[in-house]
Amino acid sequence: MLRVHSILQTQSKTRLVGANCPGIISAIGKCRIGFQPLPCFLPGNIGVVAKSGTLSYETVASLTRAGLGQSLCISMGGDVLAGTNFVDALQIFENDPDTEGIILVGEIGGTAEIDAAEWIRDYHRRTSNPKPIMALVGGLEAPPGRIMGHAGAWAAPGEPDARAKYKALQDAGAVLVNHPEKFGEGMKALLSTTSRRPSIQSVSGSQSQKRGFHTARRTPSGVQNRDNLLNRAQRRNLYIKQHQAFDILKSESIPVHNTVDPDDEFTLSISVDRSALSPCVVASPTIDEDMTLALSRKFPFSYANPDFSKDGSLIPSITSHLHLPDNARGGLQNLIEKLWHIFKEKEAFVLETRASLTPGGRFEVHGAHFGFDDAAYRSSGRQEEIHKLRNKDEEVPEEVEAEKDGIVYVKLQGEGSIGTLVNGAGLAMNTVDALTLHGGHCANFLDTGGKATSETVKSSFRIICSDPRVKAIFVNIFGGLTRCDMIAEGVILAFRDLDMKVPVVVRLRGTNEEAGQKMIAESGLPLHAFDSFEDAARKVISLARQS
Known part of the structure; x- marks a missing residue:
């Protein structure tokens, strides 16, 4: 990617979106380049820019449920080197007549959020009627020096940690939330207190997303806390x-x-x-x-x-x-x-x-x-x-075992009693953050990536349950490209095959969420299905304390 960027800097006609991202989509019908889950989107007035794919899907779905919809969604991606950054996106949203509100989703690694905070502060200073801006930063509870799923989710020497980014954005005038499901109602409230009003009907008619060759539904064929400058133990690298x-x-x-x-x-x-x-x-x-x-x-x-x-x-x-x-x-x-x-x-x-x-x-x-x-x-x-210099015998056994199945598992220190199973690095970081904020104690970070199948769910359960501290498990899945009913089936099969005794709370949102939630509720197993994160969090924390 260093080589790619050195070439891109020699010209001005080509822009990189990402890498390692879902792409870019105009929900009002102007473009779609990437692999976004279309059922989550609704033509509207809110611009979204995000490092995390799964957190962006959750954000989009929250806006859709609130009836606000989206104008333009730009993925910054989770790599170390982003072709399009937060400031690039913010400048576009500022001058986009279809965008009335802006949402930024960041995480640990790099300084892009700090740059965005400086831009927001200047924007508020020079604009009499600024568009409302909301934000979220994942990785508040990430252990120092660990790579949290995304290739770029780690802080280099001298870079700020997630808490510093959170504070910088908040001080600049952005409204911070601790979970993406709060964006919809939060942005609706902000818009109602300004002279800006969403005009969803004006963009949801003739300009709605057209399903062409790439969008048609098809039936598939077959500054971190540096404890020691030179003593950090990251994985994935x-x-x-x-x-x-x-x-x-x-x-x-x-x-x-x-x-x-x-x-x-x-x-x-x-x-x-x-x-x-x-x-x-x-x-x-x-x-x-x-x-x-x-x-x-x-x-x-x-x-x-x-x-x-x-x-x-x-x-x-x-x-x-x-x-x-x-x-x-x-x-x-x-x-x-x-x-x-x-x-x-x-x-x-x-x-x-x-x-x-x-x-x-x-x-x-x-x-x-x-x-x-x-x-x-x-x-x-x-x-x-x-x-060949790597010695796996000296590493955490659970982390090495998870790696075999393409799962990113980080064992967290402390009194962690809640095991987490999440699809997507950004969403997994935010899950740990939000559960901690609600009074829970997480035992691990686990990102199944895009492979939340019955086999990866089974492997994930097995690894989580190998930790004797775990008293309850929280499955937090956003079914974007993967359907919730398929994920629910995987959870049920894995639970039965492993003869699990630990209570499991399952939160399914996204594509076919109602079908997935119904399957969990009717399984007859000690599985608890929720669609609200707040309700699910309270339940899993309660179960962990009772055990």
């Missing part, structure tokens, strides 16, 4: 041990030494700048935990044509920021060039080092934390030598 990182550094003739006076150290990393859509050097003149966030600075550079010359602009700027003497530029250039070679050739997403300049003028590395994108191995067998 592979972190190697420090001694393994040292071996890679040595192969590039980079001197390493385990001990040094911390006062002489600085941090130097190669990572991704999500705003500049390019690789970057991240540098801080200190490793002091309280100061790193304030002094850490990103230095983006070109993927296609990086200029690491000591007389260019990059190396002198980093040298000055690190408070190094000018005669250290050559050595710094050599170190950064070799780190960039490792980053690019081995498909890393972050190379973090602690280093120092010795009295003899030599750069040494004293700590290293290297993360690699293991999708390269899983998708096409690339980087096998890096993947």
Whole structure:
């Protein structure tokens, strides 16, 4: 994707939506590019931009139930590098005569929400009658340093956590909610208190979504809390041990030494700048935990044509920021060039080092934390030598087991008594957030992805129940592309096959939701069906406390 963006930046005629997203849809009939579940949409006046696919479906469905509908829905996607960001979408909504209200759905990772908050603050300052803006941020309860399903749902050094994003958006004037089902009635209330009124009838006639070749229904054929800069355990991407990182550094003739006076150290990393859509050097003149966030600075550079010359602009700027003497530029250039070679050739997403300049003028590395994108191995067998460094015996057994079935499972620490089973990373994060806000204690994060079939549901139940802390399970599924009746059948079959004793609360919304809820209610099993998240949350928390 770094390569794709470097090419996109050479032209002005092509825009990327996503990647890793459902696409873009005008519910009033102007376009549809992607795979959105059409039954959730209704022609209307609300613009939606979201990182999460499932949370965007929930948002759209809430607006549809409230009778507001949607004008334009833009997916930012959950990748590290987004082709269209929140500010791009907000600018479109501001000038779109079909849009009367705006909804933004964010999550952990990157700074796009902070950029959006700054735009919203400026918009309110320069506009006498601004369109109402609502927002949600997923991942308030995400453990520091973990990748929460989406490829981009992790915070790099110096990036804000979800709570900082929530506060920034709220302070800027957006109305925050804790669950997407609250968007519909909330936006209706906001519109009723302004001079803006939704005129749904005016757009729901001749301009309604036409079902053409791509939309016709067919019958299918057959700033994070950094506990330790160099000690994080993320999944979905592979972190190697420090001694393994040292071996890679040595192969590039980079001197390493385990001990040094911390006062002489600085941090130097190669990572991704999500705003500049390019690789970057991240540098801080200190490793002091309280100061790193304030002094850490990103230095983006070109993927296609990086200029690491000591007389260019990059190396002198980093040298000055690190408070190094000018005669250290050559050595710094050599170190950064070799780190960039490792980053690019081995498909890393972050190379973090602690280093120092010795009295003899030599750069040494004293700590290293290297993360690699293991999708390269899983998708096409690339980087096998890096993947072989992984030791699954040292990882959480449940997480390794879930990985076999394409399930993302994160075991949460503490007194968690509620197991969660959700389809979609953003929705799974929000489920944990909302249950915690209601007084519940979640034992895990679990994202079945787009594979909420009977087999993945069964595997998910088995993994969740292997945790003795779990007293009740909350299944929160939004049937967008997957039908709720099919999901309900999978839940019932899995419950019976596993002879489960733990009570299960099932919340099904989306396509064929009434049929799915009816199947759960009539199953004769200790399954409790709800359509309201609030009601379902209260029930599962009550069951967990009773057990």
